[in-house]
Amino acid sequence: xxxxxxxxxAVDLSVKLGRLELAYPTLMGSGCYGSGEEFxxxxxxxxxxxxxxxxxxxxPRLGNRAPxxxxxxxxxxxxxxxxxxxxxxxLEHDLAxxxxxxxxxxxxxxxxxxxxxxxxxxxxxxxxxxxxxxLNVSCPNVAAEGETFACDPKLTGxxxxxxxxxxxxxxxxxxxxxxxxxxxxxxxxEDAGADAxxxxxxxxxxxxxxxxxxPRLGNVTGGLSGPAIRPIAVLAVYEVARAVKIPIVGQGGIETxxxxxxxxxxxxxxxxxxxxxxxxxxxxxxxxxGLRAYxxxxxxxxxxxxxxxxxxxxxxxxxxxxxxG
Amino acid sequence: MxxxxxxxAVHATTVLDRTEPAPGIxxxxxxxxxxxxxxxxxxxxxxxxPGGERTATALGIYEAQDRRVAVLFSVCGPRTRELxxxxxxxxxEVTAPLGNGFxxxxxxxxxxxxxxxxxxxxxxxxxxxxxxxxxxxxxxYGARSAALLVERDRFAAEGCEIHCATDDxxxxxxxxxxxxxxxxxxxxxxxxxxGPTPMLRATAAACSALGVPAQxxxxxxxxxxxxxCWGCVVPxxxxxxxxxxFPGPDKGGSDTVNxxxxxxxxxxxxxxxxx
Numbered sequence: 001x002x003x004x005x006x007x008x009x010a011v012d013l014s015v016k017l018g019r020l021e022l023a024y025p026t027l028m029g030s031g032c033y034g035s036g037e038e039f040x041x042x043x044x045x046x047x048x049x050x051x052x053x054x055x056x057x058x059x060p061r062l063g064n065r066a067p068x069x070x071x072x073x074x075x076x077x078x079x080x081x082x083x084x085x086x087x088x089x090x091l092e093h094d095l096a097x098x099x100x101x102x103x104x105x106x107x108x109x110x111x112x113x114x115x116x117x118x119x120x121x122x123x124x125x126x127x128x129x130x131x132x133x134x135l136n137v138s139c140p141n142v143a144a145e146g147e148t149f150a151c152d153p154k155l156t157g158x159x160x161x162x163x164x165x166x167x168x169x170x171x172x173x174x175x176x177x178x179x180x181x182x183x184x185x186x187x188x189x190e191d192a193g194a195d196a197x198x199x200x201x202x203x204x205x206x207x208x209x210x211x212x213x214x215p216r217l218g219n220v221t222g223g224l225s226g227p228a229i230r231p232i233a234v235l236a237v238y239e240v241a242r243a244v245k246i247p248i249v250g251q252g253g254i255e256t257x258x259x260x261x262x263x264x265x266x267x268x269x270x271x272x273x274x275x276x277x278x279x280x281x282x283x284x285x286x287x288x289x290g291l292r293a294y295x296x297x298x299x300x301x302x303x304x305x306x307x308x309x310x311x312x313x314x315x316x317x318x319x320x321x322x323x324x325g
Numbered sequence: 326m327x328x329x330x331x332x333x334a335v336h337a338t339t340v341l342d343r344t345e346p347a348p349g350i351x352x353x354x355x356x357x358x359x360x361x362x363x364x365x366x367x368x369x370x371x372x373x374x375p376g377g378e379r380t381a382t383a384l385g386i387y388e389a390q391d392r393r394v395a396v397l398f399s400v401c402g403p404r405t406r407e408l409x410x411x412x413x414x415x416x417x418e419v420t421a422p423l424g425n426g427f428x429x430x431x432x433x434x435x436x437x438x439x440x441x442x443x444x445x446x447x448x449x450x451x452x453x454x455x456x457x458x459x460x461x462x463x464x465x466y467g468a469r470s471a472a473l474l475v476e477r478d479r480f481a482a483e484g485c486e487i488h489c490a491t492d493d494x495x496x497x498x499x500x501x502x503x504x505x506x507x508x509x510x511x512x513x514x515x516x517x518x519x520g521p522t523p524m525l526r527a528t529a530a531a532c533s534a535l536g537v538p539a540q541x542x543x544x545x546x547x548x549x550x551x552x553x554c555w556g557c558v559v560p561x562x563x564x565x566x567x568x569x570x571f572p573g574p575d576k577g578g579s580d581t582v583n584x585x586x587x588x589x590x591x592x593x594x595x596x597x598x599x600x
Contacts, residue, residue, distance in 0.1 A: 034553035069556035
């Protein structure tokens with residue numbers, strides 16, 4: 001091993017989100033990675049920090065009608081509609097039959113009422129296979145009801161407060177970008193007891209077929225993901241990082257280590273990779289290796305050393321004038 | 326119906342040959358001995374974009390023999406344009422083999438293979454397998470015009486009887502291939518079909534009228550291609566062996582469930598679809 005490789009190997013990429021310890025600061029985004037098993041033959045499970053499972057609700061949901069996907073410039077629209085078998089079946093079958101993997105497993109909970117979130121979280125979080133919970137209060141694809149929570153700071157606070165009482169495990173609240181002031185929602189979630197925030201869910205969007213004059217998604221509207229939303233996501237992380245003290249999982253169009261670094265520098269403690277897995281399932285491990293090399297080349301020992309660096313001096317930007325480096 | 330037992334993998338390949346059987350249609354052969362050995366008729370691959378396009382492209386596997394695998398596709402957008410730009414010697418990574426493929430068990434003796442346009446790409450392997458087992462294979466092949474009836478000579482050379490239809494009447498019968506199939510004499514034991522959704526619906530209706538079981542290889546937009554995103558679903562009878570497990574009506578679920586075209590399919594029994 002050469003000197004520089006040795007330096008890279010010594011770089012610490014582990015991070016903590018509340019009580020959740022991740023060997024790598026990379027999560028696979030909910031709904032993009034199935035149960036993880038679908039990708040296990042193509043990706044190195046030992047090089048993935050965690051997998052956020054597909055969202056589960058109290059009752060079974062068939063999901064939206066096809067088409068559920070549309071490719072768009074630098075991204076894609078999706079409107080899956082929270083297809084899932086409901087919490088009873090999910091615990092009995094889907095979760096019980098999971099193959100143990102080295103990654104951390106984060107259950108994702110969606111719902112249509114405050115009580116549903118609490119009920120599903122309590123049942124899911126009680127299972128030993130689940131290391132943490134992500135609250136999907138921001139799904140844009142379920143007739144506006146699902147996203148209502150994350151679009152209303154007070155409602156977000158209510159949901160998180162109630163859910164907080166049901167589990168000691170790390171609670172990550174996934175925020176919507178489809179709001180006027182994401183920092184206000186973030187503060188409410190933090191005050192209500194969230195351990196971390198996932199920033200951001202997809203951006204609402206639509207595509208129309210000019211041949212048929214009809215919307216191209218079965219659900220009419222969808223959620224936009226991919227590099228098209230990356231600058232929106234980076235700004236959201238930047239603003240949320242200024243508003244809260246809890247860690248942030250940055251996400252939105254991350255395809256390369258450079259993309260991931262933007263999020264860390266904006267204030268994310270970890271990143272989540274979603275749509276990029278549809279290009280090449282080896283992208284997450286390449287990002288991990290890229291982070292190691294980036295930090296190693298700069299003589300940095302841990303990923304934590306760059307978190308939020310772009311946020312330093314924000315309030316007093318003028319003071320930085322003329323400073324080099 | 327079969328399920329995909331063979332673990333797929335990412336294969337690093339090298340392009341061997343590239344031809345254009347018709348304007349806008351590309352036949353791309355590449356060196357992939359391991360993939361050629363494990364591919365079953367009706368399976369597909371996800372081509373990892375070689376030049377910066379986003380999301381992999383699902384392509385039916387057209388040929389798989391010895392050390393060579395080939396795909397046949399029409400250029401219809403930026404991703405297929407990128408793939409069409411590959412030349413002999415270029416590198417191409419593919420995730421494969423994916424999907425279930427056609428179920429050729431049950432020793433069918435007389436099979437109608439029905440292609441709509443570029444759907445022909447998924448039908449050479451099953452035709453070859455059936456002919457190798459001494460079945461009679463008739464190809465019913467429809468396209469917009471004569472020039473787009475690509476590779477029909479190849480199917481003839483493999484031993485298929487060829488019946489063509491074109492929308493403009495420039496070759497074979499004028500009209501849709503489903504109409505041609507409806508008049509098939511004698512009635513085949515089994516139909517295998519691949520093509521655009523309206524053509525498959527018409528084929529399913531023709532097969533239902535004939536009383537012949539049909540396996541349809543469906544076309545749908547994929548994102549992951551491996552069952553992870555649930556973006557490519559089709560409604561199917563919950564009692565189908567292919568249906569993903571889901572609660573029935575007694576447990577708040579449904580008799581019809583959404584199956585993933587990429588994972589449970591892409592081949593489904595026509596009579597089990599609830600589309």
